[in-house]
Amino acid sequence: MGLVIAGAVAAAVVVMITLFKLMWRVAEPNEALIISGSRHRTEGVGDGLGFRIVTGRGTLVTPGLQGVRRLSLDLNEAELNVECVTTQGIPVRVKGVVIFKVGDDDVSIANAARRFLDQQKLISQRVHNVFAGHLRSIVGGLTVEDMIRDRERLTGETRAASGLEMEKLGLIIDTLQIQEIIDPTGYIKNLAIPHAAAVQRDARIAQAAADRVATEAEQEAAARKAEATRNSEIQQASYQAEMDTATARARQAGPLADAASRQEVVVQETRVAELEARRKEQQLQIDVRKPADARAYDTRTTAEAARDARISAAQAQAQETELAAAAEAGRVRIAAEADADATRVRGLAQAEATTATGRAEAASVEARGLADAASARAVALARAEGIKARAAALAENQEAVVAQELAEQWPQIVRAAAESFGNVEHMVLLNGADGMGELFAKALAMGGTGLGLARQLLSTVGPDGAPGAAAPAAGAPSAGAPAAAATVSVPVPVDAVPAGFLPRDGADRREDEESEQD
Secondary structure (H helix, E strand, C coil): CCHHHHHHHHHHHHHHHHHHHHHHEEEECCCEEEEEECCCEEECCEECCCCCCECCEEECCCCCCEEEEEECCCEEEEEEEEECCCCCCCEEEEECCCCEEECHHHHHHHHHHHHHEEEEEHHHHHHHHHHHHHHHHHHCCCHHHHHHHHHHHHHHHHHHHHHHHHHCCEEEEEEEEEEEEEEECHHHHHHHHHHHHHHHHHHHHHHHHHHHHHHHHHHHHHHHHHHHHHHHHHHHHHHHHHHHHHHHHHHHHHHHHHHHHHHHHHHHHHHHHHHHHHHHHHHHHHHHHHCCCCCCHHHHHHHHHHHHHHHHHHHHHHHHHEEEEEEEEEHHHHHHHHHHHHHHHHHHHHHHHHHHHHHHHHHHHHHHHHHHHHHHHHHHHHHHHHHHHHHHHHHHHHHHHHHHHHHHHHHHHHHHHHHCCCCCCCCCCCCCCHHHHHHHHHHHHHHHHHHHHHHHHHHCCCCCEEEEECCCCCCCCCCCCHHHCCCCCCCHHHHCCCCHCCCCCCHHHHHHHHHHCC
8 A cells, every 4th residue: 555655656746747847948048938828017018018038047837828939149140242322423332241139138039029039040131131221321421432431430320320220120239340342343443543652652662772771781791791801810810820839839849858858867867876886785795794894894995985986976977967958958948939939020020021012112103193193284284374375365465476476586587687698798779878778678578578477377376276267467468468568667686787787877878979979
């Protein structure tokens, strides 16, 4: 009987557990339970909602009398790909994404349940349609530049315009992102061309500046490298000199070591001689004492004297050998040091002499070059100044220059003219003073002709000394005029005229006239 009761109790417990599992429903964190079949009062929704909302907890449901449906509270995503037209009439395509979910409050869940409980897969499409309409309306009031430069404005206006409708649907917007603005007409690309050109220009300028800085850095690095190379070579030369000095000292170490070895041999030989003398002394004492004690004193005295003599000789020889070895070592060391110092001094003297000779030759060549250049420049400047002064003088007063030249050469001209009358012994002048005057007039006419010719030659020389266009000088005879038309009065030195052509006074002229009448 007890077993039956226990079995009945156990069966009742199992039945109750089964019924409890059938009636108990638990809402997951990302979903809401919509329980219909009874009237419930929900805060903010109003009376007679007709269903109950359970989130985040469990509840009992009467099977057969109440129905249980689940509404997902997960995030949903709706991609936007909307073709719009801006206020400029430019067609663009706006791509974006909307991330949304059902609101966590009972009002939002109730609104979403009434609209999407059986169509939860179509929520994204509905949201796309809502945002597409508002996006077209907002883009129609903006320009392409506004959309590009202030994308946050486009996002904010679209979100604000769609917020009220999303609340009616029981949805909240977590994120709205405008990902891309596509321009099939190329308007945006054309807007970017000036900026791209400016960026390329700045990039080229920056690259050029960077190349210049890099080149300067490379040149500076090369200079530093050359300096480092020079310092390294100088240090290597110094190290080589030290190595040569060490080598010379090492070469000197051999003779010094030989001398020290010889000295040690002599010392050891001296010690051996001393030991040998002691041994002989002992042997002598043994041999002498036993045969005859009588001769002991004499033998001992003789042996001691011989021993002392040998010891003195050995010590003297050892000291002499030691002194000779020390003297030889000192001589070798001094000679080696003297050779090293002499070699170093000769090298330094030769280097200084070579440097001084090179500098003196360079200074001499430079001084000769500067002196030759200065001399050539001075000669050229003097010639140029002379030509310039002569040209200026010719340009200002050509006749004065010609007259000065003729005046300087006039004694030679008159002397050459007078030489033609030097062999005449007697000359008869007709008409007295008139004849003399006519003769001088002809001579002066010849001189005037020379003066005109000189003027003509000078006129054919340009200001720089080069031949120029021939122009007749002032006072020179023309092509059709006689040669004696020009006359110039030039003072003639008396000593340049032959004695027969000197003018005479009035008495001489009267005597001539009387002789002519007779």
